[in-house]
Structures are given as structure tokens and as C-alpha cells.
Amino acid sequence: MTQNEIITRGYKALTDALGVVGMIRFIQHFNEGKGDYTKERHQWLDNQNVDDVLKEMNQWKNVDNIAEYYEHLD
Numbered sequence: 001m002t003q004n005e006i007i008t009r010g011y012k013a014l015t016d017a018l019g020v021v022g023m024i025r026f027i028q029h030f031n032e033g034k035g036d037y038t039k040e041r042h043q044w045l046d047n048q049n050v051d052d053v054l055k056e057m058n059q060w061k062n063v064d065n066i067a068e069y070y071e072h073l074d
Helices: 003-030 037-045 050-060 066-073
Strands: none
Touching: none
């Protein structure tokens, strides 16, 4: 089983057991986040159009290396 499959199944199990809101609350319990999302969002979205965003999303769609995924988020 790939890392993506594990993550997908885990989210599904949480959603099935807790519902969407419960799943989100559960995950937020372990990751409070950091920074100012609204301010940071403008830094990386102001110079992109919808096509650029969709293209980048599709590039990460099949990433199986979770370390690389989290590296990209930092």
C-alpha cells in the first residue's frame, strides 16, 4: 500500500466514523497551524491565475513521497 493510499484510507475512516466536521476537528487537535494564512495566501496566489493553480495541483496529485509533500508545504 502506498503512502497516498494510507492517507486516503485514514481520512476516509475518520470521515466515516466522525463525519467531515469531526474529522477536521480531530486533525486540528494535532496540528494547530502557524502563521497568517490570509497574508501568506496573497504572497503565493496574487501572481497566479486559475490555470496555474490547477496545473500545480495536478502535479502533486500523485505524489507518493510524503516527506516531499510536507517539504513542499513548509
